[in-house]
Amino acid sequence: MKAIRVQHTGGPEVMELTEVAAPRPKPNEAVVKVSAAGVNSIDGQFRDGSLRTPLSFIPGQEGAGVVTEVGAQAKTVKIGDRVAWSGVLGSYAEYVVSPEEHLVPVPAAVTDEHAAAAMMHGLTAHYLVNDAHKLKAGETALVHAAAGGVGLLLVQMACAIGARVIGTASSEEKAKLAREAGADEVIIFTRQDFESEVKRLTGGKGVDVVYDGVGKATFEKNLNVMRLRGMLVLYGMSSGPVPPVDPAKLSEKGSLYMARTTLAHFTATREELLARTGALFAMIADGKLKLRIAKTYPLAEAPQAHRDMEARKIAGKMLLVP
């Protein structure tokens, strides 16, 4: 089969299209023919070595496709099932092998491309508004990078709940996307100070929750824009890691809460993974969640996809289509 292989870490050019043997399932695994694989920033981090995995490896963490072979002990999937996954390394390939417990069924009303595009970003947005901080109607949320992959979905889900959403974005073009997703206010942080803007927009009261995947660049000001007893949910650090935090700051700034979350802890059991993907696919099927698939690339163009991702020019999801 064709697959993208990384033999040594580095820039996008280290991803080479090669011919490798198709994988075979262990007893509790299944092999899936990949219809679409998501391109995520975590793939770039494995590729350039900032996240480590043994070499050589096939990148890619999420996708959707059809089961072609199952191991002897696999019980939850059978040949021909349409499935999707996230957190399974090796998705930039025609076939991927996965433990069966990571594979979730895709309903007929959801396409493979939508399913692949929704897994990491959609599940992340879902746990953020429903579990990391259970957002309620009437609350106000600040969503950083509101036109980003997670951001656009998070804004839609927060609006559907009935919360007021203040988004931040880097350009007028991205602000427009965030507004279309439902953001009530959008701050273009390259032109306006988000701290003073959020204070102004909330009449000095502050927001109930900040959803932040940016990290270092936004952390300190986040602490100044939350209401008394407000919650900061830090789910990523795209601008770099936040320096060590003095917990006394949380009391000084108003008995604040802070969480540093990862998707794995919100899909830890099979039950929770199925419930969360089920809810997500239902929103897509009902047209309540719009996925923005910005561009699809053939497998061979994985390096170009990473270049586009790292230039941050493309707003929306990028997919590889093997």
Place this chain on the structure above:
Amino acid sequence: MKAIQVRQPGGPEAMELVDLPVPEPKANEAVVKLAASGVNFIDVYQREGRYKVPLPFVLGQEGAGAVTAVGADVKGLKAGDRVAYASILGSYAEYAAVPADKLVPVPSGVTDQQAAGAMLQGMTAHYLSHDAFPLQRGETALVHAAAGGVGLLLVQMAHNIGARVIATVSTGEKAKLAREAGADDVILYSQSDFEAETKRFMGGKGVDVVYDSVGKTTFEKGLNILRPRGMMVLFGGSSGAVPPFDLITLSTKGSLYVTRPTLAAYTATREELMARSGAVFGMLAAGKLKLRIEHTYPLAEVQRAHRELEARKTTGKLLLIP
């Protein structure tokens, strides 16, 4: 009137019994004849100068008694009303002038001594167990310093909610008190490692919440015994301040939450102060919350009260009886 004044910060001898004029109420104040005043560690810190207060000053942060005079703008209070308050300086005295919106009514089923003894520690235990992390029946809480002033009340409230309580204490005598308050399991941290013991009690599963007023010596291990998505409520630092910590520990240890609350943030509005004090008084009147008032001192013996508090020889609440 007699009052305890500090002219220069220092040891217990810095507290002098002096004669001062009975205060007159400002327009928004009421004057309270104090029947009992609570003795707290914050009084020691202010006496020592660790917490700065303009000199000279009358010590004391909480008390209960009867209203003797009200200011011109005060509504809903009259001479003779039984009231209590916290977090207003000047209660080591026969009379104190207090902003009327800080006074709460004391019901007939609660004595002045109980009311004075419950304001700071009782409301702290209440916001911790009901709001900072609203404990549910069936959850498990780890309570550090469980035989301390807040600890004994927190253990009772957590137990009454139906939570399982694991308590840490320093001595066998204190372990007995924690058990009597309703702790299900007690760890003598001077003899065994609380991290290992908690893991053993929980069968490796992790507690839902850690209530920690100890700080420096317990914080890191506290993070190790939380379940995924569990909550660290750091509400004091009796062993020293927790140093700045790397947020990545929160994600690697299971998408954990941290908050550093203060009582002020949980009694910020008149409405909340009334609701919280009312709930605590209700528990006292119904016999569901037992205060241990075993040490009362006349005003003139305040130095002995501080010496005994600082030697950590006392258990339960210390009160001055002006």
